[in-house]
Amino acid sequence: MFSALTRRWxxxxxxxxxxxxxxxxxxxxxxxxxxxLVRVTNGLVDANTSRSIAEANVGLASAQQVVLQAxxxxxxxxxxxxxxxxxxxxxxxxEQGADFEILLLDGSAPSxxxxxxxxxxxxxxxxxxxxxxxxxQSEGREVWTYTTIEYVxxxxxxxxxxxxxxxxxxxxxxxxxxxxxYGQLQGTLDLVRSTAWITGxxxxxxxxLLMSLIARHIVLPVRQAARTAELLRAGHLEQRxxxxxxxxxxxxxxxxxxxxxxxxxxxxxxxxxxxxxxxFVSDVSHELRTPLTTIRMxxxxxxxxREEIPPGLRRTSELLNDQLDRFELLLVDLLEISRFDAGxxxxxxxxxxxxxxxxDAVAAARPLAQSRGSRIVEMLxxxxxxxxxxxxxxxxxxxxxxxxxxxxGEGKAIQVRVAANTTSAAISVRDFGRGLDDEDLEHVxxxxxxxxxxxxxxxxxxxxxxxxxxxxxxxxxxxxxxWGRPGEGALFRLTLPRxxxxxxxxxxxxxxDPTRVSV
Amino acid sequence: MKGRVLVVDDDPALSEMLGIVLQxxxxxxxxxxxxxxxxxxxxxxxPDLVLLDVMLPGKDGIEVCRSIRAESGxxxxxxTAKTDTVDVVxxxxxxxxxxxVKPFKAKELIARIRTRLRRVDEAKPEVLRLGDLxxxxxxxxxxxxxxxxxxxxxxxxxxxxxxxxxxxxxxREVLLQEVWGYRHPAxxxxxxxxxxxxxxxxxxxxxxxxxxxxxRGVGYKARxxxx
Numbered sequence: 001m002f003s004a005l006t007r008r009w010x011x012x013x014x015x016x017x018x019x020x021x022x023x024x025x026x027x028x029x030x031x032x033x034x035x036x037l038v039r040v041t042n043g044l045v046d047a048n049t050s051r052s053i054a055e056a057n058v059g060l061a062s063a064q065q066v067v068l069q070a071x072x073x074x075x076x077x078x079x080x081x082x083x084x085x086x087x088x089x090x091x092x093x094x095e096q097g098a099d100f101e102i103l104l105l106d107g108s109a110p111s112x113x114x115x116x117x118x119x120x121x122x123x124x125x126x127x128x129x130x131x132x133x134x135x136x137q138s139e140g141r142e143v144w145t146y147t148t149i150e151y152v153x154x155x156x157x158x159x160x161x162x163x164x165x166x167x168x169x170x171x172x173x174x175x176x177x178x179x180x181x182y183g184q185l186q187g188t189l190d191l192v193r194s195t196a197w198i199t200g201x202x203x204x205x206x207x208x209l210l211m212s213l214i215a216r217h218i219v220l221p222v223r224q225a226a227r228t229a230e231l232l233r234a235g236h237l238e239q240r241x242x243x244x245x246x247x248x249x250x251x252x253x254x255x256x257x258x259x260x261x262x263x264x265x266x267x268x269x270x271x272x273x274x275x276x277x278x279x280f281v282s283d284v285s286h287e288l289r290t291p292l293t294t295i296r297m298x299x300x301x302x303x304x305x306r307e308e309i310p311p312g313l314r315r316t317s318e319l320l321n322d323q324l325d326r327f328e329l330l331l332v333d334l335l336e337i338s339r340f341d342a343g344x345x346x347x348x349x350x351x352x353x354x355x356x357x358x359x360d361a362v363a364a365a366r367p368l369a370q371s372r373g374s375r376i377v378e379m380l381x382x383x384x385x386x387x388x389x390x391x392x393x394x395x396x397x398x399x400x401x402x403x404x405x406x407x408x409g410e411g412k413a414i415q416v417r418v419a420a421n422t423t424s425a426a427i428s429v430r431d432f433g434r435g436l437d438d439e440d441l442e443h444v445x446x447x448x449x450x451x452x453x454x455x456x457x458x459x460x461x462x463x464x465x466x467x468x469x470x471x472x473x474x475x476x477x478x479x480x481x482x483w484g485r486p487g488e489g490a491l492f493r494l495t496l497p498r499x500x501x502x503x504x505x506x507x508x509x510x511x512x513d514p515t516r517v518s519v
Numbered sequence: 520m521k522g523r524v525l526v527v528d529d530d531p532a533l534s535e536m537l538g539i540v541l542q543x544x545x546x547x548x549x550x551x552x553x554x555x556x557x558x559x560x561x562x563x564x565x566p567d568l569v570l571l572d573v574m575l576p577g578k579d580g581i582e583v584c585r586s587i588r589a590e591s592g593x594x595x596x597x598x599t600a601k602t603d604t605v606d607v608v609x610x611x612x613x614x615x616x617x618x619x620v621k622p623f624k625a626k627e628l629i630a631r632i633r634t635r636l637r638r639v640d641e642a643k644p645e646v647l648r649l650g651d652l653x654x655x656x657x658x659x660x661x662x663x664x665x666x667x668x669x670x671x672x673x674x675x676x677x678x679x680x681x682x683x684x685x686x687x688x689x690x691r692e693v694l695l696q697e698v699w700g701y702r703h704p705a706x707x708x709x710x711x712x713x714x715x716x717x718x719x720x721x722x723x724x725x726x727x728x729x730x731x732x733x734x735r736g737v738g739y740k741a742r743x744x745x746x
Contacts, residue, residue, distance in 0.1 A: 294536045295622075297625045
């Protein structure tokens with residue numbers, strides 16, 4: 001539940017806007033309504049309290065009068081008669097129908113006579129807080145406080161209690177307590193409070209609704225723009241946003257459309273250029289190949305019959321033949337590179353066991369290796385290392401790495417390894433020849449680059465082999481890495497994703513730096 | 520004279536050179552430079568083999584190949600400057616038996632031509648049966664009931680190769696060696712295309728072949744009735 005909410009929070013702009021507005025709105029409405037409630041309640045209670053105290057004062061004054069009259073005519077009055085007449089006079093200041101109770105309690109000093117006590121409506125004496133009683137006894141004048149009025153036969157309710165001391169004789173007195181329940185006031189306050197609640201909830205609800213409408217209004221076009229951008233990315237270059245009105249969203253939409261239009265134009269131009277380039281490569285290929293074929297065959301005829309040629313010219317014919325081979329290889333490699341540059345190279349992938357590829361490439365390279373005195377050691381493991389790849393291209397890469405290793409391997413052993421992990425499969429070719437220094441490592445995949453310009457290319461390599469290998473690797477979404485150290489040889493490692501088009505995660509199945517292998 | 524070869528190529532130098540090489544090997548060359556006149560020249564010279572350039576003025580090599588194939592099963596070897604998949608497959612599907620990519624060596628071309636002209640000279644009477652087909656190896660004919668099925672020599676060689684050993688699965692590489700005479704790894708699409716062409720002629724339903732079967736991941740084999 002919580003995680004679902006956080007996800008929506010992260011993913012939906014509309015949700016975030018509405019949720020934020022609701023939270024802020026609730027706080028704002030709560031604070032203002034709370035302030036209003038406190039003001040109204042205090043005002044009502046204050047007015048009520050002062051009215052009640054005034055009413056109690058009138059009653060108390062007339063009761064004092066009753067006591068005075070009774071004491072003029074004789075000894076300090078006491079007994080039931082006095083209590084009843086005091087009770088009657090106490091209600092006199094209070095308007096008809098008002099809701100209140102009275103307690104008349106004996107407040108005499110311990111030395112004085114005991115007086116009879118009175119009360120209305122079965123109010124419990126405990127309704128009067130003990131603090132108030134002691135205050136009344138010590139101060140004598142009227143005091144008041146808020147309390148809970150407890151009835152014998154009804155539920156208790158909050159109210160105001162006003163108390164005063166009514167002196168009868170030298171050491172006899174009555175404590176008089178007026179108890180005003182807040183019944184009616186409470187009803188008014190409840191009404192105000194519930195009205196405030198309803199108003200608050202309605203306000204917040206309306207605010208949320210309004211905000212979600214506004215958010216929808218803003219977010220929908222934004223979502224549409226995102227969808228359209230996604231379509232554009234997927235190659236639907238003709239996709240555009242609808243432009244409505246002249247507001248900010250319309251400006252966004254038309255700017256978006258302008259951008260898409262200019263992108264479309266540029267991509268079209270690039271496509272045209274690429275097509276032109278491909279066409280050119282194909283034409284050059286045909287135009288060059290036809291005369292080359294004639295030259296090739298002419299040279300073949302001469303070479304076949306070189307015994308008939310005078311010895312001085314014989315060598316010429318041999319050179320012609322050899323260099324034609326080299327020229328052909330160069331042409332093939334150049335065309336291959338142009339095909340990569342034009343983006344015209346296409347993969348024909350199938351599941352291939354890289355061990356088979358390695359075996360075939362090694363078998364093809366063996367005669368050359370033997371002529372150089374190099375031994376090729378296959379370390380292929382006993383488990384298949386399958387990867388989706390274009391077998392022709394991968395075999396070409398491995399052949400290239402092998403002939404490279406033979407050329408620079410100085411007749412020492414060459415190791416070929418194959419391994420796979422969950423996401424990738426790898427082939428590495430290691431030689432123990434003159435090795436590569438840091439500058440070599442930087443340029444080794446450059447076109448026509450030579451490790452040592454003063455050395456001739458003995459094996460007739462075109463200087464494009466490693467560049468083509470790199471392009472082939474990129475086409476597969478793989479990696480071609482190199483390690484080398486002067487005097488310790490070099491290692492080239494090809495890593496391919498096992499499933500075509502899938503990302504390779506983690507390290508390659510084979511180590512790049514052979515000196516760090518623990519085995 | 521080993522055979523008559525019609526060279527269809529618009530490049531005069533290459534044509535002349537091809538002529539020199541062919542003559543040196545005992546073939547009798549004829550030349551035509553225009554695709555539009557190729558069919559006419561073919562009818563006129565009645566060659567044993569056609570060397571056909573894919574890119575021709577007038578009518579392109581693929582079209583020429585189709586129209587020659589429409590009236591004859593004679594071996595056709597394409598000369599192509601293109602190694603792109605689509606071009607090669609298109610050439611093979613139009614009926615070419617084999618192709619060489621420019622620039623080729625004289626020896627390589629002669630070897631291809633020889634293989635295509637190599638007939639089963641040691642024609643001992645031999646009759647093979649494959650399903651409801653009767654194959655007369657010496658007579659170069661295939662019959663279903665009394666109906667003769669028209670196969671090109673290459674298709675016939677392919678069928679005989681498979682039908683002679685119905686218990687054996689032939690990989691594409693082995694077939695390239697046996698039927699096309701390649702001693703080095705070559706384009707296995709040659710095999711795929713020609714098996715399809717053969718099936719379209721001899722199978723009742725080429726979509727569900729019953730005579731020439733595909734063994735997934737290995738190659739092809741003929742139906743074996745002894746199972």
